[in-house]
Amino acid sequence: MMDLTTESLTEAAPAKINLYLHVTGKRADGYHLLDSLVVFAGAGDRLRYEPGPEPLHLVLAGRFGPSLTDAAGPDNLVMKAAAALESACGPAARVRGGRLILEKDLPVASGIGGGSADAAAALRLLNRAWNAEVDQATLLRLAEKLGADVPVCLASQTARMEGIGEILGAAPVLPECGMVLVNCGQAVSTPEVFRKREGAFVPRAALPARWPDAESMVADLARQENSLETPACVVCPPVQTVLSAIHTLPECLLARMSGSGATCFGLFPSARSAEAAAAELAQAQPGWWVWGGGLA
Ligand SMILES: C[C@](O)(CO)[C@H](O)COP(=O)(O)OP(=O)(O)OC[C@H]1O[C@@H](n2ccc(N)nc2=O)[C@H](O)[C@@H]1O
């Protein structure tokens, strides 16, 4: 008998951060080929499912719930994921209606994959709650169709991401470190940033099997880049201000933008030093979204 306790009907949707992001090429269909080291932070959204007799619908809550109210319908990535899963259910599945409650605590359209993490959480959650028995390979195929960042969010574990996001491989073993995430409040369109990218493609990075400490990781990461940082600064100039602010925080080892922006991250020697730095920045910039802590 399946366990349908409250806990089993809740899924975390952690923020995705691209520690580096190289645009290595472009496909004929316009999608870009990437090489990226993806990690997940302690910050995230939360998705809860309350089965019920009414048709499945989405309720938005959390700090950024109101910024998505126009997108609570079938276009929301959570509802798209639910529909995709329903179409792939096994014969023993018990597809039910009810409420999906999305605690939206990550800024929207901000380069940390909030919508992708929500979609992946919906696939995991409903696969369990509906007893859908959709296998991992099929889940990955559904995830790919929902968005380039959804496959990596399915496992929500550190990974090296290639192709357009669908090729997931082993990543270096990471050392203990902390992270600060900062968003200035301006939504940034991913296609627009990709369109504005200019110049040569960047080769695939050479990475070790593991980094023994945060300093050696940062020394390597400093040789990599986010190829979308320059175009994102054109679309959203405050990114530059945010990067400078992170860079000057005590103990900051590296400051960089994630994904297509505008959220930027700082790496710190520990979760504790990141929390302290985040508290300092939040006080100085009350209008920004600031988070500090460890990796997921
Ligand atoms: C920039 C990243 O966040 C890095 O992790 C992702 O590549 C973007 O992932 P995403 O937001 O899930 O992207 P999607 O919703 O699939 O695509 C949005 C748009 O971004 C562009 N896009 C996206 C991914 C990719 N590899 N190449 C692209 O050119 C395309 O114009 C696409 O129409």
Ligand SMILES: Nc1ncnc2c1ncn2[C@@H]1O[C@H](COP(=O)(O)OP(=O)(O)OP(=O)(O)O)[C@@H](O)[C@H]1O
């Ligand atoms: N559950 C959701 N959460 C956030 N955005 C959603 C959701 N469903 C649909 N969207 C739409 O998807 C778009 C991208 O939002 P999202 O927050 O995933 O972007 P992002 O952080 O830039 O993602 P990425 O890092 O994958 O590029 C927004 O314009 C938003 O309207």
